[in-house]
Amino acid sequence: MLTVRFFSLIREALDCEELQVEHQETLCTVGDLKQSLVDNGGDHWREALYQPNVVHALNQRVVNTDHELKDGDEVAFFPPMTGG
Amino acid sequence: MSVLVQETPFSVDQQQSLFLASSSGAGLVTFTGYLRDFSAEGGIEALELEHYPGMTERVLEELGVAAVSRFDLRGWRIVHRYGRIGxxxxxxxxxxxxxHRHEAFAGCQFIMDTLKTKAPFWKKEFMCDGRVLWVQSKSEDAEREQAWQEGVYE
Structure with missing residues (x-):
């Protein structure tokens, strides 16, 4: 199982804070997971997850979309950070 | 050498006292960031800060450790709010x-400039006119963080 989390305006756009997704063999990378979410969710999800500058985190570290997934991973999608 | 991320308001005096009790050195530099009451969009009534629990603390901890290594700091402390800020x-x-003062000033600035773009916080502004706006990341913040990576300020 994969835990998928959304933050800030992406969370609001999707009206979804967290999902549990079965880790299938076809979900090799963070990018595969993202595309799968869009395929299942439709245009609304495409608009939210493919907007420019979306940040991807794997197990709470920022990664590129080609980073490989394993069962039990936590993946997060969020906009650029604005702390301080 | 510590991180505190909390929802409740904190006292600057108390945080400085706690830091002085746990660290020492010849030069102390501190920075306090307050809620600004205006932006290009108009007057701001309040702010809500969302964060990524766990990742936030780890990023800030790693940032402090990096600052020690880079600027030979003798101590550091980072305190950050989340939730509703008045x-x-x-x-x-x-x-x-x-x-030395140079290392103290540079270390503090490095932490602040990096924190703004690397620590997972997101600001939502509640405007005086009733609008609610997510704060967009600023290109100059990313440029400042990049400049530290490239050693421009040293």
Missing amino acids: QQDPIVWVGVFAD
């Missing part, structure tokens, strides 16, 4: 101790 409330407090 007018006059401090959002962030950073303190660093070093043996």
Whole structure:
């Protein structure tokens, strides 16, 4: 199982804070997971997850979309950070 | 050498006292960031800060450790709020101790400039006219963080 989390305006756009997704063999990378979410969710999800500058985190570290997934991973999608 | 991320308001004086009790050095530099009451969009009534629990603390911890290594700091402390922030409330407090002023100033600035773009916080502004706006990341913040990576300020 994969835990998928959304933050800030992406969370609001999707009206979804967290999902549990079965880790299938076809979900090799963070990018595969993202595309799968869009395929299942439709245009609304495409608009939210493919907007420019979306940040991807794997197990709470920022990664590129080609980073490989394993069962039990936590993946997060969020906009650029604005702390301080 | 510590991180505190909390929802409740904090006292700057108390944070500095705690830091002084746990660290020492010849030069102390601190920075306090408060809620600004205006933006290009108009007057701001309040701010809500969302964060990524767990990742936030780890990123800030790694940032402090990196600052020690890079600027030979003798101590550091980072305090950051999340949740609803009212007018006059401090959002962030950073303190660093070093043996020399240059390292202390640079270490504090490095932490603040990097924190703004690397720590998973997101600001939502509640405007005086009733609008609610997510704060967009600024290109100059990313440029400042990149400049530290490239050693421009040293």
